[in-house]
Amino acid sequence: MAKLLLEVPRGARDFQPSEKIVRDKVIGKIKEIFEIYGFSPMETPTFEKLEILEAKFGAGENSDAISEIYRFKDQGNRGLGLRYEFTFPLARFVGQNPQLKLPFKRYQIGTVFRDGPIKAGRYREFYQCDIDTVGAPSILADAENLAVVRDVFSKLGLEVVIEVNDRKLLTEIIDYCGIDKSIAIAVIISIDKLKKIGTDGVRNELLDKGIPAGKTEKLLSVLNEVKNGSNEEKLRALKGMLGETEGLKEMDEFFEYLGWFNVDVEFNPALARGLGYYTGPIYEAFLKDQKIMSGSIAGGGRWDKMIGKYIGNEKQSIPATGVSFGIEPIMEIILKRDGAVRQTVTDLLVIPIKAKKEAIKVVQDLRERGLKVQVDLLDRSVAKNIEYADKLGIPYVGFLGEDEIKQGKIKIRNIKSGKEELIDISKVNINL
Amino acid sequence: MAKLLLEVPRGARDFQPSEKIVRDKVIGKIKEIFEIYGFSPMETPTFEKLEILEAKFGAGENSDAISEIYRFKDQGNRGLGLRYEFTFPLARFVGQNPQLKLPFKRYQIGTVFRDGPIKAGRYREFYQCDIDTVGAPSILADAENLAVVRDVFSKLGLEVVIEVNDRKLLTEIIDYCGIDKSIAIAVIISIDKLKKIGTDGVRNELLDKGIPAGKTEKLLSVLNEVKNGSNEEKLRALKGMLGETEGLKEMDEFFEYLGWFNVDVEFNPALARGLGYYTGPIYEAFLKDQKIMSGSIAGGGRWDKMIGKYIGNEKQSIPATGVSFGIEPIMEIILKRDGAVRQTVTDLLVIPIKAKKEAIKVVQDLRERGLKVQVDLLDRSVAKNIEYADKLGIPYVGFLGEDEIKQGKIKIRNIKSGKEELIDISKVNINL
Numbered sequence: 001m002a003k004l005l006l007e008v009p010r011g012a013r014d015f016q017p018s019e020k021i022v023r024d025k026v027i028g029k030i031k032e033i034f035e036i037y038g039f040s041p042m043e044t045p046t047f048e049k050l051e052i053l054e055a056k057f058g059a060g061e062n063s064d065a066i067s068e069i070y071r072f073k074d075q076g077n078r079g080l081g082l083r084y085e086f087t088f089p090l091a092r093f094v095g096q097n098p099q100l101k102l103p104f105k106r107y108q109i110g111t112v113f114r115d116g117p118i119k120a121g122r123y124r125e126f127y128q129c130d131i132d133t134v135g136a137p138s139i140l141a142d143a144e145n146l147a148v149v150r151d152v153f154s155k156l157g158l159e160v161v162i163e164v165n166d167r168k169l170l171t172e173i174i175d176y177c178g179i180d181k182s183i184a185i186a187v188i189i190s191i192d193k194l195k196k197i198g199t200d201g202v203r204n205e206l207l208d209k210g211i212p213a214g215k216t217e218k219l220l221s222v223l224n225e226v227k228n229g230s231n232e233e234k235l236r237a238l239k240g241m242l243g244e245t246e247g248l249k250e251m252d253e254f255f256e257y258l259g260w261f262n263v264d265v266e267f268n269p270a271l272a273r274g275l276g277y278y279t280g281p282i283y284e285a286f287l288k289d290q291k292i293m294s295g296s297i298a299g300g301g302r303w304d305k306m307i308g309k310y311i312g313n314e315k316q317s318i319p320a321t322g323v324s325f326g327i328e329p330i331m332e333i334i335l336k337r338d339g340a341v342r343q344t345v346t347d348l349l350v351i352p353i354k355a356k357k358e359a360i361k362v363v364q365d366l367r368e369r370g371l372k373v374q375v376d377l378l379d380r381s382v383a384k385n386i387e388y389a390d391k392l393g394i395p396y397v398g399f400l401g402e403d404e405i406k407q408g409k410i411k412i413r414n415i416k417s418g419k420e421e422l423i424d425i426s427k428v429n430i431n432l
Numbered sequence: 433m434a435k436l437l438l439e440v441p442r443g444a445r446d447f448q449p450s451e452k453i454v455r456d457k458v459i460g461k462i463k464e465i466f467e468i469y470g471f472s473p474m475e476t477p478t479f480e481k482l483e484i485l486e487a488k489f490g491a492g493e494n495s496d497a498i499s500e501i502y503r504f505k506d507q508g509n510r511g512l513g514l515r516y517e518f519t520f521p522l523a524r525f526v527g528q529n530p531q532l533k534l535p536f537k538r539y540q541i542g543t544v545f546r547d548g549p550i551k552a553g554r555y556r557e558f559y560q561c562d563i564d565t566v567g568a569p570s571i572l573a574d575a576e577n578l579a580v581v582r583d584v585f586s587k588l589g590l591e592v593v594i595e596v597n598d599r600k601l602l603t604e605i606i607d608y609c610g611i612d613k614s615i616a617i618a619v620i621i622s623i624d625k626l627k628k629i630g631t632d633g634v635r636n637e638l639l640d641k642g643i644p645a646g647k648t649e650k651l652l653s654v655l656n657e658v659k660n661g662s663n664e665e666k667l668r669a670l671k672g673m674l675g676e677t678e679g680l681k682e683m684d685e686f687f688e689y690l691g692w693f694n695v696d697v698e699f700n701p702a703l704a705r706g707l708g709y710y711t712g713p714i715y716e717a718f719l720k721d722q723k724i725m726s727g728s729i730a731g732g733g734r735w736d737k738m739i740g741k742y743i744g745n746e747k748q749s750i751p752a753t754g755v756s757f758g759i760e761p762i763m764e765i766i767l768k769r770d771g772a773v774r775q776t777v778t779d780l781l782v783i784p785i786k787a788k789k790e791a792i793k794v795v796q797d798l799r800e801r802g803l804k805v806q807v808d809l810l811d812r813s814v815a816k817n818i819e820y821a822d823k824l825g826i827p828y829v830g831f832l833g834e835d836e837i838k839q840g841k842i843k844i845r846n847i848k849s850g851k852e853e854l855i856d857i858s859k860v861n862i863n864l
Contacts, residue, residue, distance in 0.1 A: 003744035004484060006528040009512055012477035014525055017538060020473040036799040038778040038806030041452040045444035045557055046478060046514075046543060047502075052436060070479075070512075072504035074547050074556070080441055080502075082478075093446055096438040101775070101823050103809050106449060111478060115506050124506070125477055136809040140788075144809075147796070260792040312435035343533070346470040356572075360692040364579070367468040374470030377535055377568040377576075391533050 011115075011124025018340040018393075019331075023127075026156065026334060027109055030129060030325060033151045034107045037144065039131045042106040044089035047072075050079035052092050055310070068116040082113035086130045087277075087303070087322070088310075094134055094318060095310040102135025102318075109327075121332060132322030134307070139250060142281045142302055143257035145323045149285050149298050150263050152325065158333065159288040160297070162263070164254065165271035167278045167301070169238070169247030173269065176242055177218040179211055185276050187211065191223070192272035195294075199224070223270045231255065231267040238269065254281050279304040283323070293333055297326045342393035347372045347430045348412075349389045351382060353401035362400055362410065362425055371430060389415050396430060443547075443556025450772040450825075451763075455559075458588065458766060459541055462561060462757060465583045466539045469576065471563045474538040476521035479504075482511035484524050487742070500548040514545035518562045519709075519735070519754070520742075526566055526750060527742040534567025534750075541759075553764060564754030566739070571682060574713045574734055575689035577755045581717050581730050582695050584757065590765065591720040592729070594695070596686065597703035599710045599733070601670070601679030605701065608674055609651040611643055617708050619643065623655070624704035627726075631656070655702045663687065663699040670701065686713050711736040715755070725765055729758045774825035779804045779862045780844075781821045783814060785833035794832055794842065794857055803862060821847050828862060 008014055015023060031041070053069055069081040083089055086108045094100060109129045118124065131148060133141045146162055153160045170191070171184045179187060190205040197205075199220055206216045222241065226234045235255075239248055251267070258265055265283070273282045282301030287293045300323030307318040348371060352359030356379075363375045374394070376385055382399070389397050399411040410428060413420045440446055447455060463473070485501055501513040515521055518540045526532060541561045550556065563580060565573045578594055585592045602623070603616045611619060622637040629637075631652055638648045654673065658666045667687075671680055683699070690697055697715070705714045714733030719725045732755030739750040780803060784791030795807045806826070808817055814831070821829050831843040842860060845852045 004487060004742065005481075006484070006524050006742065007481070008477050009479055009481050010506065010508065010510065012479065014477070015475040016529075017472035017474050020475050023475075024473055035777045035804050036802060038776065038781075038804055040449035040776045040778070041456055042449050043447040043452050043455075045440050045446070046545070047441055047444065047557070049437075049439070049441050052438070055436060068507075070504055070506065072502055074442065074502065075500075076442065078442065092438050097448075101820055105776070105778075105806065113478070125479070133809070138809055138811075141809050144807075151799075260789050261796065310436065310438065344470065344472045344537070345467045346472070346537075349470075357692050364693065367583075370468060372467050372470055374537065375576075377565070377570055377573050379570075388533055 009124075011118050011122075013123060013125070016343070017345070018343045019335070021342060021345060022335060022338065022340050023327075023331060026331065027129070027327070029155045030152050031107070031109070033148060033155055034131055037105075037131075037148050037151075039105045039107040039133075039148075042093075042108055043110065044083070044086070044093060044108065046110075047080045047082050048089060048092065050081045053081040053084065053088065055088070064116065065114060068114040070113050070115050084112050084114050086110075086112070086128055086324075087132070087306070090130075090132055090134070090320075091307045091310040094307050094320075100134075103141070104134040105131070106134075107131045121328065123328070127327035127331075129325040129327045130322055132320055134320045135318060136321070137304070137319040139254050139281060139302075140257050141321050142254060142283075143261050143263065145300060145321060146258060146263045146265065146283060147261040149283070149323055149325075152298075153285065156330065156334065158297075158330070160285045161288055162265045162283060162285045163268040163271050164251075164258075164265045164281060164283045165268055166247050166251050166254070166281050167273075168250055168280060169245070169269070170272060172242055172245045172247045173222055173238075174219065177222060178215050179219065183209070183211075187219070188272045189274055189276075191219075191270055192274045194223070194270050194272075226269045231265070234267050234269060250280060273299060273301060277303045277306045280321070287333065292336070293329055295326075295329060297329045297333070298323055299326075300324055344374075344392045344394060345372050346374045346392070346394045347396060348374075348428075349385060349394045349397045350375045350410075351385045351397055351399050352376065353382075353399055355400060355402045355405055358402070358405045359400040362405065365425065366428060369428075371428065386413075386415065398428070441556070443550050443554075445555060445557070448775070449777075450775045451767070453774060453777060454767060454770065454772050455759075455763060458763060459561070459759070461587045462584050463539070463541070465580060465587055466563055469537075469563075469580050469583075471537045471539040471565075471580075474525075474540055475542065476515070476518070476525060476540065478542075479512045479514050480521060480524065482513045485513040485516065485520060487520070496548065497546060500546040502545050502547050516544050516546050518542075518544070518560055518756075519564070519738070522562075522564055522566070522752075523739045523742045526739050526752075532566075535573070536566040537563070538566075539563045553760065555760070559759035559763075561757040561759045562754055564752055566752045567750060568753070569736070569751040571686050571713060571734075572689050573753050574686060574715075575693050575695065577732060577753060578690060578695045578697065578715060579693040581715070581755055581757075584730075585717065588762065588766065590729075590762070592717045593720055594697045594715060594717045595700040595703050596683075596690075596697045596713060596715045597700055598679050598683050598686070598713050599705075600682055600712060601677070601701070602704060604674055604677045604679045605654055605670075606651065609654060610647050611651065615641070615643075619651070620704045621706055621708075623651075623702055624706045626655070626702050626704075658701045663697070666699050666701060682712060705731060705733055709735045709738045712753070719765065724768070725761055727758075727761060729761045729765070730755055731758075732756055776806075776824045776826060777804050778806045778824070778826045779828060780806070780860075781817060781826045781829045782807045782842075783817045783829055783831050784808065785814075785831055787832060787834045787837055790834070790837045791832040794837065797857065798860060801860075803860065818845075818847065830860070 065084045111125045112128050174184050226237045278301040280302035284296040285298040302321040304319040497516045543557050544560045606616050658669045710733040712734035716728040717730040734753040736751040829845050
């Protein structure tokens with residue numbers, strides 16, 4: 001038989017223990033914060049019925065994701081696709097379970113799939129991590145979302161800036177510039193690229209989309225005018241132009257609630273989010289140190305209309321709001337900061353010196369006390385065992401000969417320092 | 433647009449919070465045991481290159497799994513398939529990473545996929561949970577596997593019986609009955625069904641496979657003769673027939689090591705495991721109370737040859753041994769035993785009484801102390817809030833009016849008993 005080319009598929013990755021250990025720790029910390037805010041875990045299938053994934057009203061103008069679905073059929077010839085995010089499965093789930101008690105607060109963490117171009121930091125299977133509150137129309141839930149964002153990044157030791165805006169307000173600004181509301185989403189998707197492609201890039205896109213030059217300039221100048229100053233100053237400037245609008249009132253309310261939760265944010269009237277389904281407040285978090293990573297590492301907003309559309313009854317709107325945390329950029333930042341030095345969870349490698357049977361008993365005692373212990377399974381020399389521990393990042397080895405065991409002791413060697421110490425077996429306590 | 437039929441694909445499931453909370457707890461306990469034995473987490477992609485999944489030497493005669501692969505292509509027309517278990521991806525990974533330090537002890541927990549018939553308890557996407565030790569030829573690693581099995585089920589509060597056998601020994605018995613070694617695997621796969629289809633069923637299968645009647649009867653009678661008695665008695669009986677064989681010597685060694693780990697097992701010479709790739713000790717765990725569940729809930733063994741075959745160099749054999757835990761049957765048993773009464777992780781629902789702003793501050797204090805708290809987001813009546821807590825299984829609600837807040841207190845109501853108590857906010861301590 002021909003030799004197999006052993007490799008993962010294009011765009012996929014193995015998470016070796018060295019990386020998976022860090023990944024599990026990061027996700028564990030995030031889950032801890034989610035749960036103190038009363039979000040519960042939930043899991044939808046890895047694949048969905050294709051017609052549900054392809055429902056256009058979900059992705060709005062973001063139809064890239066739809067063209068990038070991995071499509072296949074089951075043996076009954078039913079069309080299926082790998083999930084490409086968690087919002088549509090949530091909308092499907094809520095629509096399917098009308099008995100659900102609201103508000104429904106859930107989180108989902110897992111991988112999603114996009115058969116798209118591969119660039120640096122982009123994969124075809126990657127983690128997403130979402131919280132959503134379904135059934136709470138109050139903007140208080142959006143403020144709570146941002147308290148979660150603040151607490152997650154504080155727990156991870158990352159300094160972030162949270163930017164906020166509002167889709168209603170954006171639409172009002174677009175309207176104020178004389179641009180037809182019917183193309184507001186297309187305009188918003190261009191505005192979303194301001195940071196990436198700059199004013200000139202956005203200008204070109206808007207002109208390409210058929211927005212007249214005068215209206216395009218007006219829009220860009222409004223956004224430019226309210227770029228600087230405090231949140232209050234920006235809001236005041238906008239009130240001067242637009243008057244007392246619904247979007248501005250919503251922003252006032254949002255800021256009030258954010259104060260209750262003591263969350264600091266920066267109002268960015270050009271923040272847009274590249275998805276069609278948002279209906280109210282929107283937000284993104286960025287690393288304070290933009291040199292390390294410039295893109296957003298969390299983002300979300302209110303999406304009040306989608307579930308109703310899924311149910312096929314737009315009048316029966318079910319409000320929803322959520323945040324998605326960018327596990328992949330977060331992992332990139334944390335691996336850069338902390339490294340992935342340990343290739344094993346093992347804290348102690350026990351090396352029996354001609355007393356294997358008795359050593360196993362001691363090893364089992366240590367394990368019963370919660371220590372993470374490996375025992376030499378290969379009858380290797382002390383030097384080989386120490387090399388193994390060193391290469392894997394096991395911080396301690398323990399020698400167990402007949403003498404030690406008789407005394408109820410173990411000789412522990414710190415791999416880094418080389419220091420050895422004879423310790424009571426009952427007192428071995430390795431805290432890492 | 434036509435109304436969508438909102439449902440999961442055939443054979444897939446949503447894990448609602450009520451079930452996912454229990455599932456996460458069970459998996460958390462299992463991981464804890466894995467890690468004290470020095471197994472580290474690892475994760476391979478959800479899909480693999482099709483040619484790797486279809487490699488016949490992997491599945492051996494168990495070609496069902498191969499015919500049940502969900503197959504698809506990426507946009508570059510590369511053949512892909514959803515993983516149907518974790519052993520082949522591990523073999524692929526080890527083959528691909530020759531620099532790996534051995535022994536390599538890893539665990540993987542996640543879902544796998546089989547596009548097969550759906551029966552009670554069988555799904556097309558389901559959890560698997562494997563530990564494997566790669567690079568340790570000693571049967572000591574197999575004994576350690578069974579210490580893990582014992583500890584996992586003890587941690588989950590499940591009483592189990594662990595049965596053991598050896599593939600070498602099985603092959604020797606088949607040889608002793610005059611059956612050609614070249615069809616040993618086919619015979620073993622029939623023997624594996626003894627519990628399920630009984631002696632008559634296995635007899636018919638063996639005759640169908642072309643084994644002469646005389647040899648078939650001899651095999652069945654040998655297996656029958658050594659069915660009862662202590663492990664020692666069964667081994668002695670087999671020694672009487674076969675003499676001092678390699679398989680019997682391996683069993684002696686295995687029992688010695690199991691004694692070191694203090695693991696009780698039952699020797700079952702008819703235990704076979706339905707997979708082609710085992711080469712030495714094999715084992716399965718069954719619930720002691722067979723009325724609750726009769727099938728095995730964990731199983732594994734030594735598979736020394738497969739990685740070499742993957743590398744395309746059978747001489748460069750890399751020994752490996754592992755256990756797979758049946759998360760789905762374990763979940764079925766535990767949900768039957770404990771139920772899934774809570775639909776949320778939330779321990780406390782705070783109901784502000786006309787003091788929302790101040791209540792949020794208290795809620796944030798409680799959350800900072802690690803309590804899992806929701807706050808009424810809908811301004812509902814007390815009665816509606818209590819009904820919500822009751823339906824979701826939130827055990828406590830807390831009332832916060834201006835008076836309570838001024839006194840630094842919160843009125844906590846136990847939903848089940850209806851008892852109310854005024855407690856210092858700094859002393860709220862809900863342990864569940």
